[in-house]
Amino acid sequence: MKRGGDHGKAGKIMNAKGLSVSEQRLALQFRVIALLITLVPFFVFIYLMSSHGLLDDLTAPETLVPFLLAIIIVLSALALLQSLFNNMSRVAHAMKVCSADELAEVTTQETAVELKEIASSFEQLLSSYQKTQEQLEHQTFELLLIRELSEEAGKSLDLRNLLSILLEKLMRLTHASIGSVFLVEDDGTRFHVVDARGKRPENIVGLELDIDQSAARWVVEHQKPMLVENINEDERLPARRHDSQKYASPSFLSLPVLAGEELIAIVNLADREKGGCFTRADLTSAMVMVQEVRFALDNARMYTALQETADRLEAQNEVLQHEIRKRLKVEKQLEHLAHKDRLTGLANRYLFMDRLEMMLAHARRYRSKVAVMFIDLDRFKTINDTLGHSVGDRILQVAAQRLTGTLREVDMISRYGGDEFTVALPDIKTAEDAALVAQKLLDVFNTPFTLEGREYHLGASIGISLFPDDAENVEGLVKCADAAMYEAKPKSGSAFHFYTEDLGNQAEMVMEMEISLRKAIEQEEFILHYQPFLSLSDGELRGMEVLTRWLQPDRGLVMPDQFIPFAERSGLIYPLGNWVLRSACLQHCRWVEDGLFAGLDKIPCVAVNVSSVQFREPNFIDDVQRILQETGMNPECLELEITEGVLMEQAEESVRLLHQLKEMGVKIAVDDFGTGFSSLSYLKRFPIDTLKVDRSFVARVPEHEQDASIVRAIVDLAHNLHIKVIAEGIEHAEQLAFLRAEGCEWGQGYLFSRPVSSEAMADVLRDDGRKQEWRGLIA
Secondary structure (H helix, E strand, C coil): CHHHHHHHHHHHHHCCCCCCHHHHHHHHHHHHHHHHHHHHHHHHHHHHHHHCCCHHHHHCHHHHHHHHHHHHHHHHHHHHHHHHHHHHHHHHHHHHHCCHHHHHHHHHHHHHHHHHHHHHHHHHHHHHHHHHHHHHHHHHHHHHHHHHHHHHHCCCCCHHHHHHHHHHHHHHHHCEEEEEEEEECCCCCEEEEEEEECCCHHHCCCCEEEHHHCCCHHHHHHCCCEEECCCCCCCCCCCCCCCHHHCCCCCEEEEEEEECCEEEEEEEEEEEHHHCCCCHHHHHHHHHHHHHCHHHHHHHHHHHHHHHHHHHHHHHHHHHHHHHHHHHHHHHHHHHHHHECCCCCCECHHHHHHHHHHHHHHHHHHCCEEEEEEEEECCHHHHHHHHCHHHHHHHHHHHHHHHHHHCCCCCEEEEEECCEEEEEEEEECCHHHHHHHHHHHHHHHHCCEEECCEEECCCEEEEEEEECCCCCCHHHHHHHHHHHHHHHCCCCCCEEEECCHHHHHHHHHHHHHHHHHHHHHHHCCEEEEEEEEEECCCCCEEEEEEEEEEEECCCEEECHHHCHHHHHHHCCHHHHHHHHHHHHHHHHHHHHHCCCCCCCCCCCEEEEEECHHHHHCCCHHHHHHHHHHHHCCCHHHEEEEEEHHHHHHCHHHHHHHHHHHHHHCCEEEEEEECCCCCCHHHHCCCCCCEEEECHHHHCCCCCCHHHHHHHHHHHHHHHHCCCEEEECCCCCHHHHHHHHHCCCCEEECCCCCCCEEHHHHHHHHHCHHHHHHHHHHHC
C-alpha cells in the first residue's frame, strides 16, 4: 500500500506544472549540444568520402545498407537523449514545487531505476557508435582500395600483372600475411603458380599443381568462394593432414577469379594478422574487389589471347617463310640441274638455245647482229685419255672460268658437250667485232693450264656464224658455227674461222698476202730500222732494237702489225725471222768494223724480236748458232727478245731452250713484260738478262697511280731477281724522271730517238753532238 502511495506521489510530482521559460531555454541548449555531439562525426565521414571521390560509391548496394544503419543509430541516440532530458527536467521541476520530504521520497524510489536505465542506454549508445565508426572506417578503407585497384588495373593489359595487383590489394583488405595466385592452365587440370607473397614465396612461384590434389579444387568445381575456418576440419578440402601449426591462423580464403564467364585463376589468402580468423565480411569485401577487376581481367585475357595468337601466327609465318625459302632453293636447284652444266656451272645446250632464241628476237626487232661461236679445245682428248677424267674435268672447269672472265655479262656461254663450248654475242656491229673477241679467246686458251704444278698446253679452234648473214634461226646458226670450227681445225695452232662470204674474200686476201710475203722474202723487200736504248744513269748508248719494215713496191712502207700475223699464220715467219736475225748480225759487224762504237766504253748490242712460231721451231737453236758463226757476230752483242706469253706457253721447254741460248753467250730479254701471265716459279728459273716494261704502262706514268705501281713492282721484282730493266715508250721528261727515281736501268722511246734506218743509225753513231744531247737529257 505504501509503495502504491509512493508511486502516486511521484506521479504527482512528475505531472506538476510545466517548465518555466529559463528551463525551456536550457532544454533547447541541451538539444543543440546533443545534436552536435551525434552529427559532427557523421558530417566528418561525409567530408572524407567526398574529398576522396568515394561519395558516389555510397549508393552501391554493398555500402548503402551500412550507411543507412549508421543514420538510424544516430537518430535513435538523439531520441534517447531527448527522453533523458525530459525526465531530468521533470525531476528538477518537482524539486522546486514539492517539499523536501516528497522529493526525497521520489528520488529514493524512482531515480535509481531511471539512472540505471540511462546508464544502460548510454552504454548501448556508445557501443553502437563505436561499431558504426569501425564499419565506416572499414568501408572507407575498402573504397580507397577499390579505387586504387581500378586505377592500377586500367593501366595494364598484362593478365599476370593484374592478378598480382589484385593479390596485393586483397591481402591489405583482409589483413592476410600469406597470399598466392593459381592460374588455371588451358587444359583445366592443372594450376600454375604465378605469384606468391608472404613466407618464402620463391619456393612455390612457377610450380604446377594438379587441381584434383589442390585445396582449391572445391572452388574450381563450384566456381564459388570458399571460407575455411579450420583447415584441418573442413570437409571441402582433400583428405590429407594439413600442418596448420606453421600459420598463426588455421583459416583461409580461396576466391575464384573470373574473366567474363570463364574461371581463369584462384586467389588464396591465409594467415590473418594477430591470429584472427577470416569472416563472412572479409569474404564479401574480397569478392566485391574481385568483381571490380572482372572487366579489366576479361580485357587482359582477350589481349593476352590475341598476343599469343599473334605470336603463334608470327611463328607460323616464320616457319612458312622458311619453307618457302627452302622450296625456292629447291626449285632453283632443280632449275639449275635442268639448265646448267653440273661440272662447269655454265648453261647447258638447252638453256643456250632458249637464250639464243631471245637474242634473235631482240636482234630482229632492232636490226642488230648476233655472233655464234663454236669452240673446241685442241689436244683435250689426248690429255683426258692419257691422264684421266679427273684432270680433264679440272681443265674443263678452268676453261669455263676463263671464258666467263673474258666475255661480257650479256654474252651467253654454254658447255655444249664434251670439250665443246658455245658462245652467243648479242648486239655486235660487224664481223670484225666477232673476230676481235675470237682472238681474245684464243689468247686465253693459248695460256697454259697449270694444275698441281704441272702445265698443260691446249689451244682452241673457233668457228663463227653471224645472224642474219648465215642463218636466221638458232639451229642454223649453231650448225654454221660448228662447220666453221671444223674449217679452223686443220690450221696450225689455235685459229678461228668465219662461216660467211666475207670470210671467203678474207681467205683470198690471206692467200694474196702469203704470195706477196714469199716473194718479198725471196727478193729481200724488207728493211731494218733501229731504235736506240740508253742508260738512264749516264745517257750512254747500250743497244738498239731491230724493227722490221716491208718496203712493198705497190704499197710503200708496210708496218709489222700489218704483215707479221699473216706471216705467222702461213708459216713464213720462220724464214723471215732468220733473214732478220742474219741481217741484224751482219749490220752490227759492219758497224764494229767501221769503228762506230770506238768512243763507247762498251759495245752496244742489237735486240732482235723472236716470234712464237720461230721460237718453237725445232731447228731454232741450230739456226741461231749457225747465223752467229756465219756472220762472225759476237754472241754477247746479240739479245733475243721473246714475249712473256711465248715463254709461258710451254714453260719447261722454254727453260731448256733459253739455257741453250745462254750457253752460246746470247742475252735474253722478256718483251712486253706485265701484259701476260707469268709464273714466278718459272720466272726465276729462266736465265733472263733484261725485263722490258711494256709501253702501255710507261705511257701514263707518273700521273696514273695504278700504272706507276705496276712499273714500280716490275722494277722491284727484276732487281730482286738480279735482272736489269728497260722501259719502252719514253716520250716525256716526266716519265724519264719517274723511271730514273725508281731505279730503271735503261730506257727507249721517242724522247731519245725514233726508229731510223741503218744509214741514219750510222750517222747517229758518228754524231758526238747527238750523244752529248742524250747525256744532257739524263743529267
